[in-house]
Amino acid sequence: xxxxxxxxxxxxxxxxxLFLVSISVFLRVYQTGPFEIYLFNWFSVGDFSVSxxxxxxxxxxxMFMMVTGVGFLIHIYxxxxxxxxxxxxxxxxxxxxxxxxxxxxxxxNNFLSMFVGWEGVGLCSYxxxxxxxxxKDYLIAAKKAFxxxxxxxxxxxxxxxxxxxxxxxxxxxxxxxxxxxxxxGHISVVLIAILLFVGATGKSAQLPLFTWLPDAMAGxxxxxxxxxxxxxxxxxxxxxxxxxxxxxxxxxxxxVVLWVGVATAVVGAIIALRQSDIKKVLxxxxxxxxxxxVAALGAGGTHAALFHMVTHAFFKALLFLAAGSVIHGMGGExxxxxxxxxxKLQPITFAVFLVGALALSGCPPFSGFFSKDAILLxxxxxSPWAFGVLIGVSVLTAIYVARLVFLVFFGPLRSDVHVxxxxxxxxxPLVFLAVLxxxxxxYHPEFEWVMVIITVSALxxxxxxxxxxxxxxxxxxxxxxxxxLDVVYSAVIVRPILVIARGLSTVMDQIVLDTAAKELxxxxxxxxxxxxxxxxxxxxxxxxxxxxxxxxxLIGLSIWPF
Amino acid sequence: xxxxxxxLVLGCILFSIGTLGVLIRRNxxxxxMCIELMLNAVNLILVSVCEPVFVFFIMMVAxxxxxxxxxxxxxxxxKFGTTDISTFGQLKG
Numbered sequence: 001x002x003x004x005x006x007x008x009x010x011x012x013x014x015x016x017x018l019f020l021v022s023i024s025v026f027l028r029v030y031q032t033g034p035f036e037i038y039l040f041n042w043f044s045v046g047d048f049s050v051s052x053x054x055x056x057x058x059x060x061x062x063m064f065m066m067v068t069g070v071g072f073l074i075h076i077y078x079x080x081x082x083x084x085x086x087x088x089x090x091x092x093x094x095x096x097x098x099x100x101x102x103x104x105x106x107x108x109n110n111f112l113s114m115f116v117g118w119e120g121v122g123l124c125s126y127x128x129x130x131x132x133x134x135x136k137d138y139l140i141a142a143k144k145a146f147x148x149x150x151x152x153x154x155x156x157x158x159x160x161x162x163x164x165x166x167x168x169x170x171x172x173x174x175x176x177x178x179x180x181x182x183x184x185g186h187i188s189v190v191l192i193a194i195l196l197f198v199g200a201t202g203k204s205a206q207l208p209l210f211t212w213l214p215d216a217m218a219g220x221x222x223x224x225x226x227x228x229x230x231x232x233x234x235x236x237x238x239x240x241x242x243x244x245x246x247x248x249x250x251x252x253x254x255x256v257v258l259w260v261g262v263a264t265a266v267v268g269a270i271i272a273l274r275q276s277d278i279k280k281v282l283x284x285x286x287x288x289x290x291x292x293x294v295a296a297l298g299a300g301g302t303h304a305a306l307f308h309m310v311t312h313a314f315f316k317a318l319l320f321l322a323a324g325s326v327i328h329g330m331g332g333e334x335x336x337x338x339x340x341x342x343x344k345l346q347p348i349t350f351a352v353f354l355v356g357a358l359a360l361s362g363c364p365p366f367s368g369f370f371s372k373d374a375i376l377l378x379x380x381x382x383s384p385w386a387f388g389v390l391i392g393v394s395v396l397t398a399i400y401v402a403r404l405v406f407l408v409f410f411g412p413l414r415s416d417v418h419v420x421x422x423x424x425x426x427x428x429p430l431v432f433l434a435v436l437x438x439x440x441x442x443y444h445p446e447f448e449w450v451m452v453i454i455t456v457s458a459l460x461x462x463x464x465x466x467x468x469x470x471x472x473x474x475x476x477x478x479x480x481x482x483x484x485l486d487v488v489y490s491a492v493i494v495r496p497i498l499v500i501a502r503g504l505s506t507v508m509d510q511i512v513l514d515t516a517a518k519e520l521x522x523x524x525x526x527x528x529x530x531x532x533x534x535x536x537x538x539x540x541x542x543x544x545x546x547x548x549x550x551x552x553x554l555i556g557l558s559i560w561p562f
Numbered sequence: 563x564x565x566x567x568x569x570l571v572l573g574c575i576l577f578s579i580g581t582l583g584v585l586i587r588r589n590x591x592x593x594x595m596c597i598e599l600m601l602n603a604v605n606l607i608l609v610s611v612c613e614p615v616f617v618f619f620i621m622m623v624a625x626x627x628x629x630x631x632x633x634x635x636x637x638x639x640x641k642f643g644t645t646d647i648s649t650f651g652q653l654k655g
Contacts, residue, residue, distance in 0.1 A: 539650060543585055 008079035011092035015075050015099055019068040026061040034058070036109055050170060055109035059306070063106035063238055066310055070230045070317050071099050073429040077321050078222040080425035081328060091131060091220070098124035102231050106238060111160055111170040114239070118156065118203065121232045122149045128227060129219040141215035148212035152202015159195030162188060176245040184249050193250040196243060197257055204236030206294055207264045210287045211485050214271075217279040221324030224279060229286050229320050230313035237293045237309050241302045248300075258298025258379070262386045262393075265291030269396035273403070277334045278323050281404050285360065286316055288393060292375055295386060301378025307444055308371035315359035315368055315437035321430055322353040325422040326408060333417065336407040337476060343409040345419040348427045350409050352434040357405050359437045361398040363459050364452045370441030373451055398459055402466035410471035569610035576603035590638070590645045594631050598624065 029035070034057030042050045056064075075095060082088040101120025108114040122145075130142030163170060166188040167178045182189055200206065205213040216228045227233070240247060240257070247254055268288030275281045289312050296305035327334055329346055343350040359368035372394065380387040413419070421427070534545075576599055583596030601624050609617045635645060642649050 538648070540585070540647060547581060547585060 004083070005079055007089040007092045008075065008082070011096050012072060012075040012079065014096060015068055015072045018099070018103070019065070019072050022061065022064040022068045025056050026065050029056050029058060029061045042113070048164065048168060050110060050112050052113050053109040054107045055172060056107070059238070059241060060106050062306065062310065064103065066313050067099065067102050067106065067231050070313050070433075071095075071102075071226060073432055074222050074226045074230075074317060074321065077225075077324075077426050077429040078220075080423050081222055081324055082220065085220075087131070091128075094124055094127050094131070095223075095226070098128070098227060098232070102235075105235055109172055111163065111172070111175070114242075115156060115160065118199075118235060118239075119153065121227070121235060122146065122153070122203070125149070125216065125227050125232055128223040129216045131219055131223070135218070138218040141212075141218040145212040145216045148209050149202045152199045152209055155195045155198025155202070159192050159199065162191050162195060166192070172242070176243075179246050179249060182249060184251065186249065189246055190250045190253055193243075193247050193253040194256075196239060196246070197253065197260075200236030200240055200294070201260065202236075203239075204233050204290050204294065205264075205287050206236070206260050206291065207267060208485065210264060210268070211489070213287055214280050214283040217277070217283050221279065221320055221327060224283070225317040225320035225324070228283065229316040233286065233290055234293070234309045234313065237290070237297065237305055240294070240297045241306055244297075244302050247297075254298050254300065256298070258295050258383065258386055261291045261293070261295030261298055262389050263291070264288070265295060265390060265393045267291075269393045269400065272400040273396060276337055278326065278336050278339075278404065278408060279320070279334055281336075281400060282316070282319055282323060285319075285397065285400065288397065289316065289360075292372065292390065292393075295390065296375040296378050299379040299382040299386070301375060304371070304374035304378040308375050311359065311367035311371040311437070311440045314433055314440050315356045315366075318352060318356040318430065318433035318437045319360065321426070321433065322349050322356060325349040325426055325430065326353075328422050328426070329419045330415075331417050333415065336404065338415040339408045339413070340411040341409070341413040342419060345413070346421045348421060349430065352427075352430045353409070354405065355434040355438050357401045361401045361459055361462075362394055362455060364447070364455060365441065366438050367436075367441035369452075369455065370444055370447060373447055374444065395458065395462065398462045399466060402463050403470050406467055406470035410467070566610050570607055573603045573607035573610070576600075576606065588646050588648070590635050590647050590650070593647060594628065594635065597631075598628060 034055070036056070037054040039052040039054065042052050044050075075092070078091070078095065082091055085091065098121060101117045101124060103117070105114055105117025105121060108117060126142050126146040129145055130139045132138050160170065163175060167175050169175060169178075179189055202209045213228060213233065217224055219228070247257070265288045268284045268286075268291055272281050272284035272288060275284065289308070293305040293308050293312070296302075296308065326339065326342060326346065326349060329342070329349070330339060333339070355366065359366035362368045362372040364370075376387060376390060376394075379390060580596045580598075580600035580603060583599065584593050587593055587596065601620070605617050605620055608620070638649060638653075639645050642652075
């Protein structure tokens with residue numbers, strides 16, 4: 001019994017210990033303010049040196065607690081979810097590696113070691129998406145996630161280079177204090193802000209690089225919850241929030257950030273409306289919610305964005321894990337049109353899913369209401385247009401969430417599987433997360449009663465309308481290829497590159513390079529052929545050569561300046 | 563007392579004569595003699611600037627080398643009936 005679970009238990013214990021550490025760190029930061037720990041000098045080139053150190057302030061301590069807390073619950077859940085997988089040892093190995101890199105990312109005190117963590121979580125994401133490596137589609141999805149992230153990472157690297165050229169350092173303290181001396185709209189700062197944002201669009205799945213996230217759902221569901229909903233995809237949010245000192249100096253970039261976020265929120269929510277795969281709905285919903293956070297960052301509402309990041313981590317992890325429980329109970333089925341009526345068969349899962357769904361739709365008094373309220377408020381102060389669009393997106397959010405709940409848990413069961421409730425080891429973390437998702441909002445209880453009344457009545461109307469459409473009689477409106485950017489990318493980017501590559505392979509490789517290689521070889525053979533004649537066997541000639549060479553060397557040495 | 567400079571000049575002249583002989587003469591015996599001349603020119607320079615002990619070793623090794631060289635020439639003369647240097651080219655397998 002223990003032998004079967006030891007890898008999961010060991011991995012969970014490690015994360016639990018980290019969680020305890022994170023609580024003590026958070027309390028210390030809360031009481032005595034931020035502090036740094038110097039670890040070691042990484043490398044020095046000329047007068048540029050990078051040291052490895054940990055920075056604990058409110059932001060990183062918050063991330064530390066969120067990553068380890070949610071991570072611990074997901075580890076526990078995975079023990080149950082992966083109990084019959086032969087490679088579960090490897091699975092927990094990767095999960096722990098992910099936690100390590102994620103903590104490197106959020107606790108670093110400079111941009112370069114943060115980048116190490118940034119790449120590391122990308123690697124773990126790749127490994128875990130392709131975890132079931134016997135399925136070729138999953139491997140392709142893993143590769144896609146990796147390549148898409150790489151495009152963003154290029155922006156990050158270039159941003160780092162500009163930063164080093166401008167400030168001569170990657171240390172947070174030095175960079176931010178020196179950036180403060182530059183005038184607003186300084187070209188280097190604007191460049192750094194744009195390039196770092198390109199990095200964030202890759203990692204946090206914003207337009208135009210978000211297409212990897214829905215495909216990343218190929219990984220096991222706990223991975224989707226941990227990496228592709230709660231932690232890794234928020235790395236971009238964290239990075240922009242961390243460098244707000246730079247963004248504050250580039251107001252034009254902030255406007256771009258705001259509208260990219262808004263556009264992502266719109267596109268994600270519209271696509272989520274028409275999916276048939278339960279995990280895909282949640283994935284596009286994650287894209288949309290990340291768009292909310294990025295938009296909040298663009299409006300200067302850093303606190304609102306981080307608040308939503310935390311509540312989103314709770315309720316989206318909860319939704320993914322509950323969806324995993326549904327998939328587990330359905331024997332691996334992910335198509336919502338084959339589910340239905342699960343509220344009686346999986347009562348605990350239904351209850352926690354409902355909490356998560358209400359939190360996601362922003363229903364008071366659940367956490368999502370408060371955080372979304374904070375974001376909308378922050379954006380209203382900057383751009384009423386963006387505010388209006390995001391109100392529309394919130395309505396769409398409520399619609400696709402309601403559709404999801406009714407299709408899965410209401411109506412009759414539309415397949416002949418024997419559905420069972422998941423074991424306690426999976427449902428207990430779900431309950432914990434449900435409590436968190438429901439109550440996380442009370443740490444920031446600022447709201448208007450008008451908003452409560454409007455939200456509740458709007459939600460009630462939406463749920464009433466969708467109930468008749470999806471629970472009473474099922475309206476089949478799936479459209480999985482709906483608004484697929486992949487087709488556009490394939491036509492605009494992949495095809496032309498392939499054509500150019502083929503042309504280059506003919507001209508460069510077959511004509512230029514092959515001829516060059518052939519000519520080079522023949523030159524060597526011919527010069528060898530002519531030099532061979534010097535080895536004639538005539539001793540007199542050899543002697544002449546020796547004498548002449550020695551004479552040349554001696555004369556050369558005597559007239560050489562030293 | 564003859565100055566050291568004179569020894570050096572004489573040594574260089576003898577060495578050049580020896581080198582020239584090695585390069586232009588066809589008779590192997592003469593070539594061997596010229597090699598000996600070069601060797602002893604160097605010896606002369608050595609003995610004029612440092613301890614003579616080292617020079618005795620060189621003379622001893624030179625004597626051994628000459629005996630081997632002469633033996634080779636004698637064998638080649640018996641085989642081909644000439645001591646022209648181009649004959650030695652035919653010795654290769």
